[in-house]
Amino acid sequence: MNCKVGQPLPNLPRRKFLHTSSLALLGLAGGGIPGISRAVGGDVLHIRNYQDLSSLDPVSFVSSAEGMVMTAIFQNLLQFRSDGSWDTQPDAAEYFEQLDATRYAFRLKPGQMFTNGHGEMTADDVKFSFERVVDPSMHALNLPDMGPFSHVEVHDRYSGVLVLRSPYAAFIPVAVAGPTGVILSRHAVTAGGGRFTTNPPACSGPYRFKSWQAQRKTVLERNPLWPAGKAPFSQIHVYAMTDEKAAEMAFEAGQLDCARISVESTGPFERDMPPGGSIRILPSGRNYWLGMNRENSALADIRIRQAIQYAIDAQAVVEAAWFGLAPVSTGPIPEGMIGHRERSLIPPAGNPQKARQLLTDAGVTLPLRLRLDVNNAALELTAVQVMQWSLKKVGIEVEIRAQDSSTFLTIGREAVNNRWRDVQLFMQSFTGMADPYYSLTWFSSSQLGIWNWERFSNEEFDRLNQRAIETTDPSERSKMYRHMQDLMEASGCYRFITNGVMPQIYRNTIEPAFRADGYAMLRNIRPAAFRSRS
Structure with a gap:
């Protein structure tokens, strides 16, 4: 806990740093990562994904790990640009226009074909x-x-109008251009039983799905039916690597072309980059926080939840886990987006004295013993260990329960099992998007038992959530979203930590492409000398 903001990391040679800090810890040895070819560069792109896939279906995907693949093999009406902004440009649509507050007209480009013999994309799709x-x-x-x-x-074969029941300020960035809005083949999905997971029945993007090996990799290949010119790579190999240290070693060993890395390795990579490599430290719209299940009997008293909020030194968490590269957040909405709060209700360093008083007022017999669930990624594990240290100073003893990402993502979901009743504390993170609606709507009452694991339910919050998406005045929307974050924090269910950063390393043999929040855009990555050919 002695890491200070701005304090340089030890100037160790890269190989010594990686091997001393990673190999012994992870139990990895040898010169390579299983399942990764050594032949990087050329006509095949090798890239890390931060977790494995669970579904590529728009109704059931759960993370940006899947969204990254979906937007390479499917098309949207509009797609995000790769210039660091949230601006959009045409994808499947040759024409797209907002007619009024609730209607959006589109016309598809003719000749866009689905794979596996499922025909041309139409407005009916x-x-x-x-x-x-x-x-x-x-x-x-x-x-x-x-x-x-x-x-x-539907007006004709290629054109139609998207109709809303009421205005929705986030419709284009969240619904139209996001992974939920990818266009599927009616014929293919219906013929396949109406649902799919990791084996899509038809694709329409520049790449098509080839294969998926659980916990290993997903292979995409060039789609010969893509009408907009030859895709940059013959194949893209997307490796499911939850461990950032393993990804760093794979990159250094010449096995990856692009990889998101850990924040603690950013300094060593900047000082000792492998030949032909580069690094970008990108902003992240991801929201990291400690959540508290208020329906668990141990946390039913708001004073206990507030004590936990005040006990946690978020500044120390960020310094230790993010090495001072990311600031403490004031809520889910990051700086630069409407609705961002200048300050939170709880100070970044907390207030241990106030935490102890709240526990006394609640009549708690110390030590108070609680469980904390977390994804077993190194960054999150470091963060919760600092939280454990903070909480112990006020008499709260925490048992950390680390789980693989696929298991962790189900613990609060009622439809999966009854484990949500046992959940007490958990460290969670969500990816944001281009609009504050996406950062906050998951905490509404309609999401209880789905993504709202805190069981936070507030009528005013729900009303504001609806009003904000129907309001077009940015200043009015901003006021609503700031107040919604106040309501979340005042409930005692949340201790906001950071919006993070996204360090990406890549080889100079490629021209990388990243979304505004740092995630790789597979369809836009190309060899450094590539020129699209029809």
Whole structure:
């Protein structure tokens, strides 16, 4: 806990740093990572994904790890640009226009084909894809992405109008351009039983799905039906590597072309970059926080939850886990986005004295013993160990329960099991998007038992969530979103930590492409000398 903001990391040679700090810790040895070819560069792109896939279906994907693959093999009406902004540009649509507050007209480019013999993309496929997400029988995990979307009016083979029940300020960045809005083949999905997971029945993007090996890799290959010119790579190998240290070693060994790395390795890589490599430290819209299940009997008293909020030194957490590269956040909405708060209700360093008084007022017999669930990634484990240290100073003893990401992502979901009743504390993180709606809607009452694991339910919050997406005045929306974060924090269910950063290393043999929040855009990455050929 002695790391200070701005304090340089030891100037160790890269190989010594990686081997001394990683190999012994992880139990890894040898010269390579299983399943990764040594032949980087050339016509095949080798890239790290931070976790494995669980579903590539818009109704059931759970993370940006899947979204990264989905936007390479499917098309949206619009797609995000790769220039560091959240601006959009046409994808499947040759024309897209907002007609009024609740109607958006589109016309598809003719000649866009689905793979596996499923024919040309039509406006009926757009209708099927959007309406499928809001169909109550689908129980879509990502239903909030669609907001008040109602239906699609099909005008002819290629054109139609997206119709909303009420205005939705985040419709284009969240629903139209995000992974939930990818366009599927009605014929392919229906013929396959109406759902799929990691084996999509048809693709339409510059790449098509080839294979998936659980906990290993996903292989995409060039789609010969793609009408917009030859895709940059013959194949893309996407490796599921939850451990950032393993990814760093794979990059250094020449086995990866691009990889998100740990923040603690950023300094050593900047000082001792492997030949032909580069690094970018990108902003991240990800929200990291400690959540508290208020329906668990141990945390039912708001004074206990508030004591935990005040006990945790978020500044120390960020210094230790993010090496001072990321600031303490004031809430889920990051700096630079409307709705960002200048300060939080709880000071960054907390207040241990106030925490002890709250525990006394609640009549708690110390030590208070609690469980804390966490994804077993190194960054999160470091963060919760600092939280454990902070809490112990006020008489709260925490048992850390680390789990693999696929298991962790189910602990608060009622539809999966009854484990949510046992959940007490947990460290969670969500990816943000281009609009503050996406950062906050998951904490509404409609998300209880889905993504709202804190069981936070507040009528004012829910009303503001609805009003904010119907409001077009940015200043009014900003006021609402700031107050919504106040309500979250005042509930005692959240201790906000940081919005993080996204360090990415890559070889100079490629031209990388990243979304505004630092995630790789597979379809836009190309060899350094590549020029699209028709």
